[in-house]
Structure formats: structure tokens, C-alpha cells
Amino acid sequence: MGIHMRPADLLSRTAGRFECQVLIENNGQSIDCKSIMSILTLGARQGTQLNLRVTGPDAQQALDALCELFEQGFDESDSEVATEQTS
């Protein structure tokens, strides 16, 4: 249970490179993707569907970078991701 240290690190680092706001939504709960502590406390299980919500000037670039991370599968995670972009 829970997102592991390594993917949480990569997620928050990647999101942190961009100016836009990045939120992860899980079960109606939404947390800041730039905060590793928030990601760790998210309590997502493997296979959980997570939504990414990106808002801001470089939203598309951020989304691309994050999607790439998920597609590469980090190391162990196989979370499916659904994305939604608002600008």
C-alpha cells in the first residue's frame, strides 16, 4: 500500500520543475504533487486510478513530463493514470 519512496521522489521532483499547479486526485481527495510528504500520505494502492490536474502557464509540458514518468512505470508502480488538463 502507498506510493513508494522512489516514485514519490520522482513525481514531486518532476512536478517541482514547473511553474503550474499540479494536483493528484484520488477518491475525491486532492493533494499537491510537488509535496513528497503529501504523495506519501496519499495511501494509493497499486492499480488505483489517479487523476492529475494541472493548471498554469506550462501545464502541457508538465503533463507530458509526468505522463512519461507513469508510462516508464517508475520502477515498480503500475498505477494507471487518467489526465485532465484545464488552463
Place this chain on the structure above:
Amino acid sequence: MLELQGIAVSPGVAIGKVLILDREGYRITRSQIDSADRHNELDRLRTAIAEASKRLEQHRRDSTEKIGVDIGAIFSAHQQLLLDTTLHREWERLISDSCYSAEFAVSTVLSRYAHAFRNMGSDVMAERAGDIRDVERTLLEALGGAPLQVSGGLGQSILLSHDLTPAETAGLDRSKIIGFCTEAGGPGGHTAIVARGMELPAVVGLGSFLHRIARETTVILDGFSGRVVLQPDEAALKDYRQRMEVRAGRVKQLTEIRDLPAVTQDGTRVTLLANIEFPGEIAASLQRGAEGIGLYRTEFLYLGADTEPSEEEQTTAYREVLSQVDGLSVIMRTLDLGADKVGKFTLLEPESNPSLGLRSIRLSLRQPRMLRTQLRAMVRAACGGKLKIMFPMISTLHELRTARMLLRQVIDELAEEGHQPPQKIQVGMMVEVPAAVLMLERFVREVDFISIGTNDLIQYTMAADRSNEYVADLYAGHDPAVLRLLQTSVDVAQAAGVEISVCGEMSSNPITSLLLVGLGVRILSASPASLPQMKQALRQVRLEDCTQIAKRVFDFDTAREVDAYLKTRFAELLPEMALGV
């Protein structure tokens, strides 16, 4: 000035500077700052974060080079945690809004997260608590903190902490720490026992107070009344310094009665023995007039060690004890580990109800190899000394018989190996489970002596956890139910002609020691520090006074009434002592 009331668990008064130990064992010199300093404190935090981040970056590079990317990735994640702005906001809020020191803010927030992860019920999550602790350590170091173990150059301080384990307490440097206060804990916990053994004044169960400690303040700790005074004014300091002088005078007086026998005015002789944890306490015990060791708690050999102590190490320790007591007898209790005294190396799975679980003799019989090693060491040490072996927490005859059988095997084995056989070793049991009291007439046929461990007997009779502050009031040795079990034990032992002693803390309190003598007990074993006042009390009363007390207490329905009666009676019989206690 701020006065707090807690539970006094180890007598003595200490005045010193505060030293806060955070939940992970780091020392923090203050938790509060002046509101004018908030801006500086925020700067200090930011500088420390930058510094800690630099150190983690260095670690990451070093370990990636030397060990590989996997380890480097851990430091990378730690660095990311350190730079998490969510955390920064929480820290900064505590500094700006609540005037917390940077260290205390960091420790408070991270402890909360670590605690939450630990309680998620998954090993992966629990490991994360370890990561958070690492980040906390790095940041506290950057803020200038150091682990308690390596703290040097401190003056004499009073340790303030949320809680302390028995092992942590035993590891305190007596030359630097002159007392301690904790938020958690209750009377009779093992931490309290260790504190008394070390003669370290202590107050526990103060409730949440650490966040109220101002900058490097002085604190008065009164281990007699349970009072703790933070930032004391001159009058309070003067008052307590005077009391310390009076007490020093009384201690001197008590030392003077050391060589006088513990005998009542009408000639009833009582034997006073000492409870010890470490061989190092023997000198202090003899100095205070102990006539032997009534309880040597061997588990402290195990608690401080990283690995199980070997047969040789144990033999040496037990021989040392015997050689120091000058031919007096020593009751050695076999391992009483479990519950809140878990060694670093024992492979105990967490139990949902440790006090009722696999502890003490149950654990020993389940892991007979460990008990066997200990018994071998005891038997080997027994030659040339008066060593008695006692098994703790016996509930059934089956347990007693199994333990005795192991002992017989060990003695035979050693004889076959050519060791000099010891003279007959007396074997006894602790009576601390109500079941043992109820079956005592059968038990006494199979032992040479019994010793009542009142601490556990109270806990198991009242079904009250002695270190849980919410139910600690149920835990009372003078409860009518406990008194009935004590009376039964004494009657059965006397009828069978089996030696009976009391080694729990009830014997160390002067008033309950008189009660025990009234019940018929003639051997009392207590912490070395309490022996002189027990003797002083005994020497001033007649046996008749004690018997009368022991009769009268059975008239009452509740612990509260018994307590009130005992206090009144004590004040009548020993007005001088009653004032001092």
C-alpha cells in the same frame, strides 16, 4: 514561574537546567522562543534546511559513487522531503504563531508524520517512519543538535521527555543528568524502578507540557511530591535549596542508623534486603544496611546489550555480585523479559496484550535455550556463595515443575562436565499472579521460599496497567482485594514453614512496610535508597502497632479509606517522618 503536578516515582529534589529529549532521542535545549526572536528563528530554520540539503546532496553523490544508484535514490528522496514546502509551511507556522523553537517545530511536525506512518499497520509504511526520522536527524544536526549519547560539555541537567524506556533510563549519564520528568508514564513502571535504582529523582505522568518550555530555563524537580516548577522565582529556589539542606541532614542521620538492627521497640527482628539491577548497586545497598540481596533483576544484563550475554559473561557478572556481598545471601531472579522490557535482540513479535502475553517465565520456558544458559551461569557462580534462584511470574505448578526440571538437568550436565557441584541451591518463586496465591498451599510444598512481587500482583489483581495514567489510580497496593491476597499468602507460607518475603515496592514505603510486618512478613526487600527510612520507621514502633494496623485495614471497603487510615496512623506513630515524606 509555572508549576506542574505529576506522579512522583523516584524520591529526591533536583534543581538544574532543562534538557529536552525529543521522541527520537535528540536533545533540544528549549522548545519556546521570545516572540521578538521569531524572525531570527525562521532564518535559522531556512539556513539549516539549506545546510542539511547540502549534506544530503553530498551523501547522495558519495553513495551513488561508492555503492550504487539505489542507495543514492534514498538520499534523493530524503532531500526532497527536506525541501517539501508543505512541511516548511507547517514548521514556519509553529514558529510564527506558537513561538516554537526551530528544533521543536521540526521535531513536533516530523514526529507526528512518523507516528502516523507507524500506525498504518503496514511494514512498508512503518519503514517510512524511519526515513522521516533520518530527515529529522539531519535537520536537527544542522540546527546544532546532537544525539544525547554523544552530548559532551553539558552542565548538570534535568531531562524532559515525552517518555523514557527502562533501557534509555539505565543508559543516562548520572554525572550529567540529575533527574528527569516525562509527559507519559505512571507509578510502578519499570522506568520508575530503574530511576529509583539509580537514585535519580523522577516525576512522570505530567501530561503534555514540553511545548511550554521557554529558552534554557531552570527547573525544580521534586521527586517526593511530584511537583515540577519551570522558571522558578527566587523564593521557590530558596525554599527548595533549604529543603535540600534539611534532607541532606536527614540522609546523614539515616546513615548513622545503618549498623543498628531493624528491630521494633519490643524486640521483633525484621530482615531488610535490597533490590538491585546492577552489581554496581551492591556497595550502596550495604552502605544503607542491607542484610543481603532480596532481588537481583538479571534482565538488565540483557537490556543494555546488543546480543544475548554469553554464559561466560553471565557467570562473571553473577560471581561479581556474590563476591561483593560479603557472604550474605543473594536471590537471583531468572529472566523477567517481555511486556515493556524487551531487549534489543529478543525475537518477540508484537503482542496485542503484552502484560498478559508471552513474558517472563513463559518466555523463558518457550525459549529454554536462553533460560538454560542463564541457569548454567548461576549454578557455576553459586560455588562459594549463598545464591538462591527464583523463578518469576509463576502461574501454574506445571510452570514451576518445568523450570525446576531444567535446573536439575543443568546441575547434572555441569557435574558431568567436571564443574565443581555447588552446595544445595535454594529454589523459590515469585508470587505475583493471583492464580499463584489461590494455589499457594500446593506451591509451598515444592519451593524453599516465596517472594511476593507486589507490583505485578497489584496489576494483575486490579487489572490495571500501572503505567497508564488514566487507570493508574486503580493500581493500589492498599486496595482491600490486594490486602486479602497478601494475608492469604502470609498465612499459607507460615503454616507450611516456608520463608516468605515481599520484594515489591509496597515494602519500600515506610507505612506499607509497617502494614506488611503487621500481616506477619519478617523479610522485606526494597530499593537501597529506601532501606534507612524503613529501618527508622520500624525502630520507632512496637509490633503491636503493626498488628493493629494490619487488623484495622480489613474493616474498610475501599482503597481510598485504607489510604486515609494509613496516612493518619502514620502521622500519629511517626510524626517526624510523616512530615518529611
